[in-house]
Amino acid sequence: MKTLRALFTPRGGIHPRYFKEPSAGLAIETLPLPKLFLVSLSQHLGAPSRPLVKKGDLVLRGQPIAEPAGYVSAWVHAPTSGVVKSVDSRLTANGQLAGVVTIEADGLDKAVESDPVNGDWTTRPVRELVDEVLKAGIVGMGGAGFPTQVKLLPPPGKTIQTLIVNGAECEPYLTADHRLMLEQADRIWQGVLILKRILGAGQVRVVIEDNKPDAVAAMEQAMKGTDGDVELVIVKTKYPQGAEKQLIYSVTRREVPSGGLPMDVGALVENVGTAAAIQAAIVDRRPLTERVVSVSGDALRTPRNVLARIGTPFSDLIAFCGGLTEATAKILNGGPMMGIAQSSITVGINKTTSGLLALSQARVPLFTSMPCISCGRCVTACPSGLLPCTLSENMEAENLEAAEDLNILDCIECGACAFECPSHRPLVQHMRQGKTKVMQRRKQREAEAKKATPT
Amino acid sequence: MSENPSTWVISPSPHAHSGDSVQRIMLTVILALMPALAASVLFFGLDSLRLTATCVVTCILAEAAVRRLMKRDSGIADLSAVVTGLLLAFNLPPTLPTWMAVVGSLFAIVIAKQLYGGIGYNLFNPALVGRCVLLVSFPVAMTTWATPHYFTGPMDAVTMATPLGAWKTAWASGQAPAGFFDLFTTTSLLLGNRPGCLGETSVIALVLGGVILLWRRCITWHIPLAYFGTVAVMAFGFHKLDPVHNLPPVYHLLSGGLFLGAIFMATDMVTTPVTRSGMFIFGAGCGLITMLIRKWGGYPEGVSFAILIMNSLTPLINRFTRPRVFGHVRKETPA
Numbered sequence: 001m002k003t004l005r006a007l008f009t010p011r012g013g014i015h016p017r018y019f020k021e022p023s024a025g026l027a028i029e030t031l032p033l034p035k036l037f038l039v040s041l042s043q044h045l046g047a048p049s050r051p052l053v054k055k056g057d058l059v060l061r062g063q064p065i066a067e068p069a070g071y072v073s074a075w076v077h078a079p080t081s082g083v084v085k086s087v088d089s090r091l092t093a094n095g096q097l098a099g100v101v102t103i104e105a106d107g108l109d110k111a112v113e114s115d116p117v118n119g120d121w122t123t124r125p126v127r128e129l130v131d132e133v134l135k136a137g138i139v140g141m142g143g144a145g146f147p148t149q150v151k152l153l154p155p156p157g158k159t160i161q162t163l164i165v166n167g168a169e170c171e172p173y174l175t176a177d178h179r180l181m182l183e184q185a186d187r188i189w190q191g192v193l194i195l196k197r198i199l200g201a202g203q204v205r206v207v208i209e210d211n212k213p214d215a216v217a218a219m220e221q222a223m224k225g226t227d228g229d230v231e232l233v234i235v236k237t238k239y240p241q242g243a244e245k246q247l248i249y250s251v252t253r254r255e256v257p258s259g260g261l262p263m264d265v266g267a268l269v270e271n272v273g274t275a276a277a278i279q280a281a282i283v284d285r286r287p288l289t290e291r292v293v294s295v296s297g298d299a300l301r302t303p304r305n306v307l308a309r310i311g312t313p314f315s316d317l318i319a320f321c322g323g324l325t326e327a328t329a330k331i332l333n334g335g336p337m338m339g340i341a342q343s344s345i346t347v348g349i350n351k352t353t354s355g356l357l358a359l360s361q362a363r364v365p366l367f368t369s370m371p372c373i374s375c376g377r378c379v380t381a382c383p384s385g386l387l388p389c390t391l392s393e394n395m396e397a398e399n400l401e402a403a404e405d406l407n408i409l410d411c412i413e414c415g416a417c418a419f420e421c422p423s424h425r426p427l428v429q430h431m432r433q434g435k436t437k438v439m440q441r442r443k444q445r446e447a448e449a450k451k452a453t454p455t
Numbered sequence: 456m457s458e459n460p461s462t463w464v465i466s467p468s469p470h471a472h473s474g475d476s477v478q479r480i481m482l483t484v485i486l487a488l489m490p491a492l493a494a495s496v497l498f499f500g501l502d503s504l505r506l507t508a509t510c511v512v513t514c515i516l517a518e519a520a521v522r523r524l525m526k527r528d529s530g531i532a533d534l535s536a537v538v539t540g541l542l543l544a545f546n547l548p549p550t551l552p553t554w555m556a557v558v559g560s561l562f563a564i565v566i567a568k569q570l571y572g573g574i575g576y577n578l579f580n581p582a583l584v585g586r587c588v589l590l591v592s593f594p595v596a597m598t599t600w601a602t603p604h605y606f607t608g609p610m611d612a613v614t615m616a617t618p619l620g621a622w623k624t625a626w627a628s629g630q631a632p633a634g635f636f637d638l639f640t641t642t643s644l645l646l647g648n649r650p651g652c653l654g655e656t657s658v659i660a661l662v663l664g665g666v667i668l669l670w671r672r673c674i675t676w677h678i679p680l681a682y683f684g685t686v687a688v689m690a691f692g693f694h695k696l697d698p699v700h701n702l703p704p705v706y707h708l709l710s711g712g713l714f715l716g717a718i719f720m721a722t723d724m725v726t727t728p729v730t731r732s733g734m735f736i737f738g739a740g741c742g743l744i745t746m747l748i749r750k751w752g753g754y755p756e757g758v759s760f761a762i763l764i765m766n767s768l769t770p771l772i773n774r775f776t777r778p779r780v781f782g783h784v785r786k787e788t789p790a
Contacts, residue, residue: 256782376728419469
């Protein structure tokens with residue numbers, strides 16, 4: 001095991017103010033059990049989970065309340081014991097309507113009995129381990145929420161040589177991963193070793209930004225004495241350093257081909273929080289029903305890092321952190337670069353909720369957008385090497401062909417362009433619209449081509 | 456704004472911004488032009504202020520009026536009209552009649568900027584269009600140069616030729632310009648104590664402005680450096696081949712409108728490329744055309760024309776300097 005600095009840094013990126021100080025030094029605190037839980041059935045990428053409970057059912061902590069509704073889907077578990085009050089469609093923290101199981105806690109927090117352990121994870125069949133990851137409802141906890149078991153089963157012919165563990169945490173304000181690395185490095189590392197065994201990966205790279213030297217030291221301590229090709233890689237602090245493809249580039253200098261997956265370059269990225277969740281599932285036999293949330297922002301009285309059950313209403317977390325100030329102008333699920341603005345705090349946290357931010361008007365000024373002045377700052381900032389300024393104008397002109405030709409589908413929606421734009425143009429909205437429309441157009445074309453050639 | 460959710464802002468990500476704006480960029484450019492304005496008043500007196508005020512006021516009024524006629528929001532708050540006015544004035548000889556400055560300003564704002572759609576849509580640098588229209592319309596007034604105050608020359612004339620002009624006219628009639636290097640010393644060129652457009656002469660003041668622009672990220676080094684570099688290399692080559700008829704590189708760098716052009720005009724965001732490599736090509740192209748005009752063209756100076764010609768190539772340069780997209784193999788040049 002050795003520690004080294006990354007030799008490469010991905011193109012573009014920005015240096016926003018990080019605002020990590022308010023919560024970086026605060027130990028993780030456990031939230032007292034809330035009375036009500038709002039558990040979304042669509043906390044992951046892919047098909048929403050199918051509910052297994054109905055109104056009036058009694059549930060126990062860790063009991064499955066929804067099952068996967070497809071290959072790319074996930075199990076969902078009751079965060080505590082209590083009564084199911086309703087199963088209906090509601091606004092969720094993703095900003096979209098989804099099925100929500102509302103559970104009234106009975107305060108006993110009685111856990112469902114878990115299956116007995118079938119031996120040590122170091123010797124159990126890999127297939128069994130993957131199955132337990134699936135059964136534990138584990139999804140990527142860095143933000144994207146991709147069901148983890150899908151990533152652990154690469155199709156025949158694809159192998160994972162490099163397991164990359166993402167501790168970059170490049171979004172401003174967020175310190176959940178930082179604290180987890182400081183306080184539970186051993187758990188994370190055990191989770192990583194489980195992943196390594198499942199994947200048969202020869203190389204392990206733990207990646208942390210250079211603004212978290214204490215997390216580097218903590219992970220180093222946990223990784224000490226591990227044999228094999230294991231490295232702790234320190235990368236330059238810049239946004240979006242922790243984006244999957246950018247991280248792979250920093251570590252391996254390999255670029256995931258456009259439209260491809262990390263496995264196409266033999267890599268797989270898992271967030272440190274996901275690794276800890278895997279450890280909990282395999283070793284402690286606990287499904288994913290809690291996570292660390294950075295509750296921060298200048299409109300919050302006392303920022304904290306909180307260990308909270310999945311489905312905990314935003315309002316409970318906010319109350320635990322001293323409440324909102326008069327100046328509150330925006331509530332976010334996630335960080336300021338890619339987080340989702342909330343219209344209500346009666347939504348539950350998701351497995352991907354790394355942060356809950358309350359920001360004042362001073363931090364979220366309102367803008368009127370102006371014509372592009374071709375300053376080129378978005379071009380310099382774009383980690384994907386796109387021309388956001390031109391693409392945005394293409395979208396205004398509804399020129400989908402030009403947008404596709406300029407590779408709009410390679411946009412990762414990191415927001416670096418819009419952060420830099422002095423004309424305050426809605427670049428990310430244009431990109432999202434454009435990607436959807438270009439995909440539609442592509443499908444249409446394919447359908448027409450199929451019709452044209454009789455089989 | 457309060458604890459009441461109905462007052463919260465719902466908007467798509469990102470929710471953070473650098474804090475910079477078009478208005479701030481323009482304000483920075485205005486501030487960066489102030490040292491050169493001060494130097495100009497020092498060397499050319501109140502004429503500098505007269506023309507600068509005329510151009511700035513005319514540009515603002517013209518912008519407001521045209522926007523109103525076109526039933527658009529008044530665009531004057533972005534301060535770009537002020538920048539156009541300042542830059543146009545800086546490109547005028549100090550003795551130019553006020554009404555001509557008005558004509559140039561109107562042309563810059565109405566024709567070159569607003570008829571193209573206003574800020575962001577103009578193809579050519581508005582101030583340079585204004586200057587070139589005046590140059591071809593009023594060639595005498597636009598090439599009559601006041602002798603700066605504190606100028607210590609052998610003659611006592613009110614007007615005299617610019618260094619590049621003196622060099623070119625002398626050799627056009629087949630003789631060496633008498634006493635050229637005593638008249639125009641490097642020190643006087645650096646300070647700005649020489650005849651020329653009112654804002655172009657003080658190299659030191661312009662460089663100070665350039666440092667401000669670089670520091671505030673209003674420009675990058677690519678265009679100015681490529682421009683200076685190309686001019687220096689070509690001037691060096693010409694001078695090496697024929698030192699009698701060609702000025703040494705330091706004169707080509709310091710004695711025309713190069714510093715004003717390379718730092719403030721060739722770096723205009725709207726009319727120049729968006730990619731770093733494109734900016735480099737743009738700057739080098741400006742340098743090449745400037746030197747070709749100075750060497751073989753009819754005018755002693757070529758900075759304005761060079762920048763305008765390169766402005767017209769900006770869309771093409773953007774097209775051929777697209778960055779390689781992450782995860783793509785570099786494709787052949789676009790069709």
